[in-house]
Amino acid sequence: MSMKKIIAETYEELSRETSQRIAMFIRENPDSLVCFAAGDTPLGTYSELVKMQAAGEVNLSDVYYAGLDEWIGLGENDKGSCYQVMHDHFYNPARIPKERIHVFDGLKDPQISCEQMNEWLAKRGKLGLTLLGIGMNGHLGFNEPNVPQASGAIIVPLDETTKTVSVKYFDKELPVSMGVTLGLSTLLAAREVLLIASGEKKAQLIRNTFNGTKNPANPASMLQGHPRLTLLLDREASGL
Ligand code: PGA
Numbered sequence: 001m002s003m004k005k006i007i008a009e010t011y012e013e014l015s016r017e018t019s020q021r022i023a024m025f026i027r028e029n030p031d032s033l034v035c036f037a038a039g040d041t042p043l044g045t046y047s048e049l050v051k052m053q054a055a056g057e058v059n060l061s062d063v064y065y066a067g068l069d070e071w072i073g074l075g076e077n078d079k080g081s082c083y084q085v086m087h088d089h090f091y092n093p094a095r096i097p098k099e100r101i102h103v104f105d106g107l108k109d110p111q112i113s114c115e116q117m118n119e120w121l122a123k124r125g126k127l128g129l130t131l132l133g134i135g136m137n138g139h140l141g142f143n144e145p146n147v148p149q150a151s152g153a154i155i156v157p158l159d160e161t162t163k164t165v166s167v168k169y170f171d172k173e174l175p176v177s178m179g180v181t182l183g184l185s186t187l188l189a190a191r192e193v194l195l196i197a198s199g200e201k202k203a204q205l206i207r208n209t210f211n212g213t214k215n216p217a218n219p220a221s222m223l224q225g226h227p228r229l230t231l232l233l234d235r236e237a238s239g240l
Contacts, residue, residue, distance in 0.1 A: 003210065003223075004230040007238045011198050014234040015044030018131070018196055021230065022049060023058035025129045025192060030062040032128030033121075035182060035190070036090065037068050037141065038082040039133040040168070041198050046090040053094060060094040064124050066117065067103030068132070069141035069181035071166075072155070073174070075107035080169035082106075104153070104180045113180055114153035121152060121182075127190035134197050137161035138209055138218035140187060142179035145217045150183030184219060192228040195220065197237040206233065207240040 008014035022045070026034070036042065052058050067082060074081035083103055091101055102120035104113050132140050137159050139145065144159040156179050158166075166176060187193070197206055209220045210231065216222065223229050 002225075002227055002229065005238075006230060006232045008232070008234050011044055011234050014196065014198055014232055015048050018042070018045040018194060018232050019048035019052060021194060021232075022129065022131060023052050026058055026060065026063050029128050031064070033064045033066055033124040033126070035066045035068050035127050035130040035187070036086065037131055037133045038085040039135075041133045041196050042131055043085075043089050045131065045196065047093075049090070050093045061096050061100060063100070063128070065091070065096065065101045065103075066120060066124070066127070066182065067101075068130070069179055070104035070106040070113075071174075071176045072106050072110050072178040072180060073176060075105065078106075078174075079171045080166075080174075085169075106180070110155045110178070110180050114155060117153035117180075117182070121186065127186065129192040129194065130187055130190040131194045131196065132187065132220075134195060134202065134205065134209065134220045135162060136165050136201070136205060138205065138220045140184065140219050140223075142181035143184045143187070143219040145219065147184070147219070149185045149188075149216075149222070151185040151189075152183055153180055154183045155180055184222060188222065188226060192230075193223055193226050194230050194232060195223065196232045198234045200236040200239060202233075202237040203239040206231070206237055 076083045
């Protein structure tokens with residue numbers, strides 16, 4: 001298997017390691033399309049990337065960005081929307097020009113939102129690199145357990161685990177039950193896939209996911225066999 005595994009001692013080291021890999025990709029592949037996950041785990045990576053840019057080590061506006069996913073019903077002003085997280089932690093501090101970014105708008109008709117994303121993908125070609133987290137049910141973006149592999153953007157009913165875990169992102173109770181996401185086939189077609197996980201709570205999941213068997217009930221396991229897959233873990237997540 002061509003999977004590479006990087007184990008960092010701490011979350012900070014993990015963030016630095018991940019940001020360096022992304023920066024290298026951007027330097028080598030200007031004008032390619034990348035897709036970065038929201039969620040808590042990559043936030044350290046985003047602040048490292050912004051620091052690297054300030055130090056003149058990378059120009060983050062050299063590539064184009066596609067949003068990974070969004071909660072249907074949440075928009076830019078909702079704390080915890082993917083829009084809010086990515087703009088506050090990455091696109092705004094990195095001063096990425098608007099015309100280089102296309103993300104889902106969870107307030108739009110989801111069908112239209114998917115069509116617009118598909119147009120953006122068609123214009124930019126395949127993903128060059130994607131940075132993904134892994135949900136507690138193995139989801140990638142909102143490719144929930146047993147959602148059929150799809151190309152382009154799709155609308156997905158959210159899994160119970162996702163609904164339960166999601167309360168950590170929001171400051172109010174929200175009736176979130178559906179999501180939009182780039183489909184698994186689009187993610188799998190990326191030239192390079194980085195999957196980042198941190199903390200003891202992910203250790204069992206990581207062990208079960210990357211055990212050599214692909215299982216649609218655990219979408220992240222479908223990454224196995226990808227020609228350029230790197231798992232980036234901190235010591236706690238790699239513990240088992
Ligand atoms: P997390 O989310 O980084 O907040 O754990 C991971 C995910 O759901 O993809």
